[in-house]
Amino acid sequence: MAKPNQDIPQGDSDEKLDQLKAFQEAAGDQALTTNQGLPLNDDTDSLKAGRRGPTLLEDFHLREKITHFDHERIAERIVHARGSAAHGFFQVYESMASDTKAGFLQDPTRKTPVFVRFSTVAGSRGSSDLARDARGFAVKFYTEEGNYDLVGNNIPVFFIQDAIKFPDLIHAVKPEPNNEMPQAASAHDTFWDFISLMPESMHMIMWVMSDRAIPRSYRMMEGFGVHTFRFVNEAGRSQFVKFHWKPLLGVHSVVWDEAKKISGNDPDFHRRDLWEAIENGDFPEWELGVQLIDEADEHKFDFDLLDATKLIPEELVPVRRIGKMVLNRNPENFFAETEQVAFHPGHLVPGIDFSNDPLLQGRLFSYTDTQLIRLGGPNSHEIPINRAVAPVHNNQRDGHMRQTINTGSVSYQPNTIGGGCPFQAGKAMGGFASHPEAMESPKIRGKSDKFFDHFTQAALFFQSQSPPEQQHMVQALRFELGKVTRLAIRERMLVMLNQIDKDLASQVATGLGINVPAGVAGPLNLGFPADADPAAYQPTPAKPVKTLSPALSMANTPKDSIRTRKVAILAADGVDDASLQAMQQALKAAGAMGKIVAPHGGSLKSANGATVPIDHSLLTTSSVLFDAVFVPGGAASVATLGNEADARHFINEAFKHCKAIAAADEGVSLLAQAALKDVLPAIAAGPLKSEHGVVTGGRADSDGLAREFIEAIAQHRHWSRELKPQVPA
Ligand code: HDE
Numbered sequence: 001m002a003k004p005n006q007d008i009p010q011g012d013s014d015e016k017l018d019q020l021k022a023f024q025e026a027a028g029d030q031a032l033t034t035n036q037g038l039p040l041n042d043d044t045d046s047l048k049a050g051r052r053g054p055t056l057l058e059d060f061h062l063r064e065k066i067t068h069f070d071h072e073r074i075a076e077r078i079v080h081a082r083g084s085a086a087h088g089f090f091q092v093y094e095s096m097a098s099d100t101k102a103g104f105l106q107d108p109t110r111k112t113p114v115f116v117r118f119s120t121v122a123g124s125r126g127s128s129d130l131a132r133d134a135r136g137f138a139v140k141f142y143t144e145e146g147n148y149d150l151v152g153n154n155i156p157v158f159f160i161q162d163a164i165k166f167p168d169l170i171h172a173v174k175p176e177p178n179n180e181m182p183q184a185a186s187a188h189d190t191f192w193d194f195i196s197l198m199p200e201s202m203h204m205i206m207w208v209m210s211d212r213a214i215p216r217s218y219r220m221m222e223g224f225g226v227h228t229f230r231f232v233n234e235a236g237r238s239q240f241v242k243f244h245w246k247p248l249l250g251v252h253s254v255v256w257d258e259a260k261k262i263s264g265n266d267p268d269f270h271r272r273d274l275w276e277a278i279e280n281g282d283f284p285e286w287e288l289g290v291q292l293i294d295e296a297d298e299h300k301f302d303f304d305l306l307d308a309t310k311l312i313p314e315e316l317v318p319v320r321r322i323g324k325m326v327l328n329r330n331p332e333n334f335f336a337e338t339e340q341v342a343f344h345p346g347h348l349v350p351g352i353d354f355s356n357d358p359l360l361q362g363r364l365f366s367y368t369d370t371q372l373i374r375l376g377g378p379n380s381h382e383i384p385i386n387r388a389v390a391p392v393h394n395n396q397r398d399g400h401m402r403q404t405i406n407t408g409s410v411s412y413q414p415n416t417i418g419g420g421c422p423f424q425a426g427k428a429m430g431g432f433a434s435h436p437e438a439m440e441s442p443k444i445r446g447k448s449d450k451f452f453d454h455f456t457q458a459a460l461f462f463q464s465q466s467p468p469e470q471q472h473m474v475q476a477l478r479f480e481l482g483k484v485t486r487l488a489i490r491e492r493m494l495v496m497l498n499q500i501d502k503d504l505a506s507q508v509a510t511g512l513g514i515n516v517p518a519g520v521a522g523p524l525n526l527g528f529p530a531d532a533d534p535a536a537y538q539p540t541p542a543k544p545v546k547t548l549s550p551a552l553s554m555a556n557t558p559k560d561s562i563r564t565r566k567v568a569i570l571a572a573d574g575v576d577d578a579s580l581q582a583m584q585q586a587l588k589a590a591g592a593m594g595k596i597v598a599p600h601g602g603s604l605k606s607a608n609g610a611t612v613p614i615d616h617s618l619l620t621t622s623s624v625l626f627d628a629v630f631v632p633g634g635a636a637s638v639a640t641l642g643n644e645a646d647a648r649h650f651i652n653e654a655f656k657h658c659k660a661i662a663a664a665d666e667g668v669s670l671l672a673q674a675a676l677k678d679v680l681p682a683i684a685a686g687p688l689k690s691e692h693g694v695v696t697g698g699r700a701d702s703d704g705l706a707r708e709f710i711e712a713i714a715q716h717r718h719w720s721r722e723l724k725p726q727v728p729a
Pocket of ligand 1: 077078079080083117118119137138151153162164225226227308341343360366367371
């Protein structure tokens with residue numbers, strides 16, 4: 001019997017009528033109903049006074065359906081509106097009992113379910129995944145002691161030091177309020193106006209101008225808790241802790257030109273990548289890392305641990321990897337899960353506690369508040385995706401959309417009528433108790449002196465990058481500030497950059513066609529009270545960077561695998577069977593995916609007459625959606641492709657974006673017909689060769705060709721090409 005959702009044949013054949021009948025029978029228990037469960041006969045016409053008459057107000061079905069539709073949208077998140085999520089689990093490697101009593105960090109055999117949402121920050125819900133932006137990395141652990149949320153980003157620091165500036169930051173970066181432009185972009189006057197007056201943002205600016213802000217995949221991003229938190233063990237000993245997520249596929253990014261083009265070709269690029277990886281069984285994995293700092297060492301750093309614009313270099317305090325997270329299940333319903341999930345940095349479990357970071361402290365208020373408006377009331381914890389797996393007992397009652405049917409007459413505490421329940425657990429029963437940090441200070445608005453060193457870690461980040469990464473940052477700043485229309489803002493930014501790195505500032509200035517103005521940043525900061533002494537707000541000059549931090553550079557990420565990478569195989573009728581098959585098998589064995597891209601859709605005929613299914617036509621895809629390109633041999637195939645401007649462009653563009661390219665036999669001549677011959681004159685069919693990530697060889701070398709190509713893909717990108725003359729693409 002046909003099952004609902006099966007394809008029904010076209011036309012009026014008997015087969016079609018049979019199928020339709022079978023379809024209806026199978027759907028018996030799925031008959032269309034109203035929300036009250038009333039089965040409906042007709043969902044096609046509204047109820048009218050006569051065939052041509054007006055619609056009747058009595059039509060309860062029409063009214064119910066349209067009213068529900070009218071209310072289908074909820075307010076999108078004010079920040080992090082654009083996101084994608086997945087289910088999975090977390091498992092600790094060994095008990096962390098000596099450092100924390102958190103239940104989910106004790107038992108290596110216990111799998112704690114998680115739901116993880118990745119997001120951009122500035123764009124609307126429908127904006128492109130590839131905006132230059134920080135990415136949210138929010139993890140909800142459904143632990144037996146209650147839900148624990150680690151609501152982090154893919155960048156370990158933040159723009160501002162105090163939550164009170166967050167509305168200003170977000171107003172500045174969001175589309176400008178008069179014309180609602182630009183969408184999901186920081187390259188506009190209001191953002192840089194604000195930033196140029198906020199020296200504390202400089203470290204974060206270095207990160208968002210780096211390629212970290214345009215990840216290749218959510219699966220290839222680090223995550224950070226950003227703030228300093230506390231671990232507390234059973235004996236009450238507290239240490240400071242910084243959280244890290246380390247992706248097992250390494251940390252990789254795209255380039256800016258590519259990001260812009262992906263936004264047009266596939267604005268869902270990251271969403272699709274995450275979804276498809278999980279559907280294919282390539283489950284994304286991260287290790288959870290911690291940097292632990294003794295309470296006694298709180299003040300031994302040059303910066304304040306409470307300042308979220310600073311990180312602790314891994315070289316200073318190593319990251320200990322304590323467990324693994326695996327994402328292995330896509331949501332069933334985007335709205336019910338990904339949209340309605342409500343994270344909160346204040347969702348804690350015993351054994352984890354806050355620090356006094358003033359950014360974190362403000363967040364603790366904001367997340368409850370935002371869910372009230374976004375999810376429409378105080379009961380969002382009852383939505384299935386937000387429900388704790390631990391039992392919930394309290395005296396909270398009623399409110400919008402209450403699901404729980406509380407029984408009995410008692411909703412207060414203390415009571416005797418309810419047997420004293422729910423009673424206060426107390427420490428002995430694992431109840432949460434805040435770490436009793438000693439505190440006696442005057443009430444003031446202010447921060448500690450160490451907060452005013454805004455440039456040293458910005459310089460540390462810039463100087464720890466590899467030369468190509470630094471060059472990308474220069475270009476990013478030229479792009480962003482180049483879009484700023486007011487000269488004074490561009491000049492203020494150059495003054496700031498000059499205090500981080502003189503060479504950086506002068507290179508950006510050259511691109512902008514202006515000079516770096518003299519002076520130091522600081523008094524420019526208008527963000528101090530009118531009657532305050534500006535000197536008290538003066539940033540301290542950058543200290544010389546004594547020790548670089550290689551961990552900050554993506555150049556040092558592991559590059560030993562091509563698992564889950566997507567390789568375009570450019571082919572047309574007459575493609576050589578042997579070179580096509582050899583490469584496809586080699587890629588598959590290495591965990592990558594070879595996808596046939598051809599001048600048209602459907603299938604093609606190989607040189608031996610075999611039918612080869614085509615994955616994408618040149619019209620429906622683009623090189624920016626792949627990690628590498630291979631051109632198999634076959635004279636007829638290569639001749640057809642040579643006549644396709646899109647095929648030549650495909651290769652040039654992959655070359656420009658420094659991706660691995662390989663060609664076998666006649667395929668090599670396609671590389672030459674594309675513009676590569678101008679920059680790699682040695683390109684010609686012949687024995688195996690590999691130069692700047694372009695691998696060529698003949699049929700006799702097909703094993704070697706595949707091996708070299710796989711090695712070239714594993715390098716992710718071949719930046720040495722950026723030093724060569726550019727190919728047109
Ligand atoms: Fe958030 N942030 N944030 N944030 N944030 C929100 O909460 C806020 C900050 C982060 O996938 C909002 O439910 C304030 C830092 C992520 O659902 C809101 C401040 C970090 C997500 C909010 C910050 C984050 C949010 C909007 C300054 C990295 C998406 C919707 C004090 C550590 C979570 C929502 C998801 C979302 C407020 C700064 C991470 C308005 C006031 C720093 C990953 O409550």
